[in-house]
Amino acid sequence: MTAPFRFYQSAPTLIAEQDQFEKDVKEFTAGNIHPVKFKGIRVAHGVYEQRQEHTYMIRIRCAAGGITPQQLKKVAELGDKYGGGEVHFTTRQEVQVHEVLIQDVLKVIRGLNEVGLSSRGGGGNTIRNILTSPLSGVEKGEAFDVDPYAIALTTRMIHEADSWNLPRKFKISLSNSAEDTGYTQVTCLGFVAKINDKGEQGFEVYTAGGMGAKPMVGRQLYDFIPENKVYQVTKAMKIMFDKNGNRRSKYSNRIKFLWKKLDRDEFVRLFEEEYNKIKDDSSLDLVLPDLKNEAKADISISPETVTGEAFELWKKRYVEAQKQDGLVAIKLPLRLGDIYKEDADVLCDVLAEFGENVIRCDRAQNMRLRNIPEAYIGNIYNAIQKMKMHLSDIPAFIGNMINCTGASTCKLGICLPRGLSDAIKDRLVESKLNLDNIPEFKLNMSGCPNTCGMHHVADLGFFGKIGRKEGEMYPAYNVLAGATVGAGITKYAVRQGDIASHHVPDFVHDFLENYIEEREDYDNYHAYLEDGGIDLIKSLCEKYKQVPLLEEDPGFYKDHGARRRMRLDDMGTAECSAGMFDMINVDKRFIDSFSKALEEGNEEENLFKILFHSSRMLLVTRGLDSKTETQAFELFGKHFVQTALVDERYGDVVTLGKLGVKAELPKHKDLILELAGDIQALYKKMDDSLRFNVAPKEASTAEAASEVKKKDYRGVACPMNFVKTKIELEPMGSGQKLEILLDDGEPINNVPNSVKLEGHKVLEKEQNKEGYWRVLIEKK
C-alpha cells in the first residue's frame, strides 16, 4: 500500500514535541506553569486562547491552502467532537477548530496526526502557513503552477529547528502569475512565477511587505531568480532575519520593520551575505512533488444530470473551466468561512471520488474545488444543495466578503465583523441590487487595526474602532477604499472616514447602488473612485454621521450580533507571539512581590524565591529553559556567574539555592537582594539582539565591604582623576573607604576639595617621599 497523498510531511520530531506539550498542559492545569509561559508554549503549537478564558482555538497548517477530503472530514469530526462544531476557513488559507477546552486540546492534535495534519507553527514566531494563488495549477494564463514549490518548501521549513524561534512570525506566499492572486507584496517574502526572455521558469521576489497597523507594501528583491532557488532565498532570508530581527519589541519586529531600520542597501547586503553562501548549492534545491491536476482515472460514481435555471445561474457564478481540457474548478462560498461536520461529510464523500488533489482554501474564506470532470458538475451541485449552510444560491459577491472573527473569539477584537458581514448580506440580498455585476468586488472587514480581515487590500474596506458619544462607547468602523493588487503595482487602500457600525449596511448599500449603476461608464473601479467614488464615500460618511444618544437607542451601542454592550475590559494582548519578554516580566514581578513579602518576615522562604526568580529571569534570553528550580540555579551558575555576566561573588548563594539550603539564606540577605538588583540592571542594559553590553570585569570586584579600596590616579590629569574618583565612589556603600593616589600640584589642590563638595569626607591626606599624595576618602 502506498502512503496516502499529503500536502506536506510533518517533522519526525513532531510526536516527541506533542508528548512534551501534553506534559506541559498537565503541568499548566495543575498550576505549575505560569499562564504566560504556557502561552509561549501553546501558540507554537497553533493553540490560541479565545476571548473566553480556558477556551482555545487550534489552527491547522494547510500548505498551498491544500487539504484532502479525508483530512477535512477528520478535522470536521474533531471540531464536532471537541470544539464548537464548525471548521473555520481563515484568510490565511488554513483551517481552524474553535472552542476547544484545555483537556481536549491534545485529543484534537493527536487526532490530526492520523491524517497527517499538524497545528505546529500555527502561531508564534515561526514560519507560518505558506500560501499560493488559489487556482495555481489549473488557471488559464498562469505562468506555471507554484503549489509544488509551496508544498516542498513547507515540508523543508517545518523540518528545520530554526524555523520555530524566529524574532517574529515569517509569512511566505507564491503567485502563479503577475496578477498576484497570492498577494506576494503584502507578505514577508513573496515569489511571483514568471517566464523570462529565454523561456526559463523563475520567480520575481518581493520582501518586507505586511499589513497590520503599520502596513508596508513589499519591495522587489529580485526581478528574476531561477525556479530552483526558492529554498535558498527563503533559507537565507530566515537566517538573516534570525540574526538581525528585533526580538525585544513584538510590535515592531516583522521583516518589514527590519527593512525600514536598515534601509534597502544594508538589508540587501545582509541578505546577500547569507544568500551567496548557499546560492549555488544545488543539493539544497527543493525536490518538487509530482502534483497532478487531472481527472481521477477510476471514478466509481455515475454522472448526475441537473437542469434548470437555478443550476445554470449557479454554474455561471461559480464554475470555471480549468486550463486542463474537460476539467472545471468550482468556488464554494461559505458563510463566514464556516463549515459544519454534517455538511463536510456530504461534500467530502463526493469529492473523494475525484481524487485527493481537489480542495484549496482561498483567502476569502471559501473553498475552491478542482479537477472535477465536466460531466460531474451536477454531482457537485447536488452535494452542495444537500448542505445545510452555504451561500451558493446567492451572488458570489456575498461569499467573497472577507471578515476576521473579531471580538467574538479574538482577544484583540474591537468590533464584530462576523455580525456585520451577516447584516450587510441581509441588507444587500433584500435590496435587489444586481450584485452579479460585481462578483469580484472585494469588501473586506477587520474587527481591529490588525489586518486579519485584509482591509488594506480591499476595494471597500472597514476596520473596527471605538466611537464615543457623550462619553459612551459605540462600535464603529474606519472606511478605506481603493487598493490595487498586482506584482509590482500593489497599493494599499486609503482611509476615507469613519462610520458607526450600525450604519455600515446602509452605507454599503448606497455606495454599491451608485457604483453598479455607474460602473459601465468607467474603465475600472479606480477610475470610478477618482471621478466621484471617493467623494461619494465621504458624503455618505457625512450622511450617516448621526449617532443617537444611549438613552434614545441602546441597541446602537451594541454591535451586530453582540449579546451585550460594547466593552473592552475583556480585551487582551496579542496571542501570537507571547514569549520571552512576557516571561521575563513574570519573574520580575515575582521578585518585586517577594521583596515586599520579605518585609513581613519569613526570610528563608522569601529570600529563596527572590534568589530563584533572579536566577531564572534571564535564562530565557540565552535560549535556556529550566524545568525545575534546581535546574534554574544550575543553568544560572553556568551561564551567568561563570561567564561573569554577573559578579562571581554571587556564586556561593546560587550554590546554596541549588542545594536548597534555605536556612542559610538569611545570612546572605544583602547579597541576594543585590543580585536581584544586578539582574534587573543587566536586563535594562540588554539590547534588541539580547546582548548585554557588559564591560569586562575588573579583577578586584570581590572585595569585602570592610576593606579599603585603592586606586592609583597618578598620571591622570584633571578633571579625569576626579571623574574616576566619583565613578569609584558611586557604587560604594555609605561609610566605605576609598584610597586614591594623586599627583602633586593641580590634582591634590583640586580633587580633595571637589570630593568634599560632593559631601564625602576626606579622612587623610599625606605626601609621600616621592612627592605624590595618598588621600583616604569615606563615602557619604
Add this chain to the structure above:
Amino acid sequence: MTLNDQQVERYSRHILLQDVGLSGQEKILNAKVLIVGTGGLGAPAALYLAAAGVGTLGIIDGDKVDMSNLQRQVIHFTPDLDKAKVQSAKEKIALINPDVKVNAIEDLFLAHNAMDILKDYDFVIDGTDNFPAKFLINDACVMAKKPFSHGGVLRFDGQTMTHVPGEACYRCIFDDLPPSNAVPSCSQAGILGAIAGMLGTIQAAEALKFIIGKGDLLTNRLQMFDALKMKFREVKFKKRATCKVCGENPVITELKDYEQPVCDIRQK
C-alpha cells in the same frame, strides 16, 4: 559599572556635575527620547541629546532636506539636499556619538500612528512647525501619560513649556487650534536661524533634566523670549479643570488629525 574608559572620558563633564554624576549619566544612557520633526528645533535638540549620550533617540519626519532648511536646521548639511531628513539626521548622530541608537521613522506623526510611536519613549520633544501637529502631540502625550517639551519659534520670538503627567498641558493654556492663517508659518513670516537653536537647546536641556530627575522643569509656566530685545518673560498658568483633554470632563478622548494648512515648506 557599565561605562568603559572611553565613555568615562566622553561623559566626564557630565559626571563631574554633582546633579548628574555616574548614576545620572547611566540614566541618560538608558533613556529614550522621541523628537518629532528634525527641523529648526529638532536639529539642535537632536545634536545635543546625541552628544549627551541619550541611549535611544527616535526621530520622525516625513520631509526631505530642502535648500531653505539649511539656514537653521543645523543637523543637515549642503550635501544632504533631497535626502530624507531622518536619514540625514541619523548619519550625523552616528558621527557624533556611536553610543546612540537611532530609530529613524520617515513618516508624519499622525493620529493613526502617534500612540504606537510614543509608547516606547520616556520623553518627547515637539519640534514641529504647525498647530495640528502641536495639538496632536499634546493630546497624544496626555493620553499616553508621557512628558513632553513644547516649543515654537517665529521671526525673533520663541516660546516653550514642559508638560509632565498630572500638570498643566498645552491645551490648558491654548485651548484649541487658532483659525487658519491667523498665525503665519515660518515660510511666510521668516525666522532668525539662531532663535530656533536657542529654543531647541532649551528643549534638549529640559529632556535631560527630566531624565536625571534634577532641577525645576518648565511645568505650569510658559517661557517666552524676544531675541530682538533679548528679553525673557515667564507666564505662569495652571492646570485647567475645563481643559478639553486633561480636564475633569475631557471631550477629546481619541486622537484625530486636525485639518489646517501646514507650513508651506512641507507642501512644496
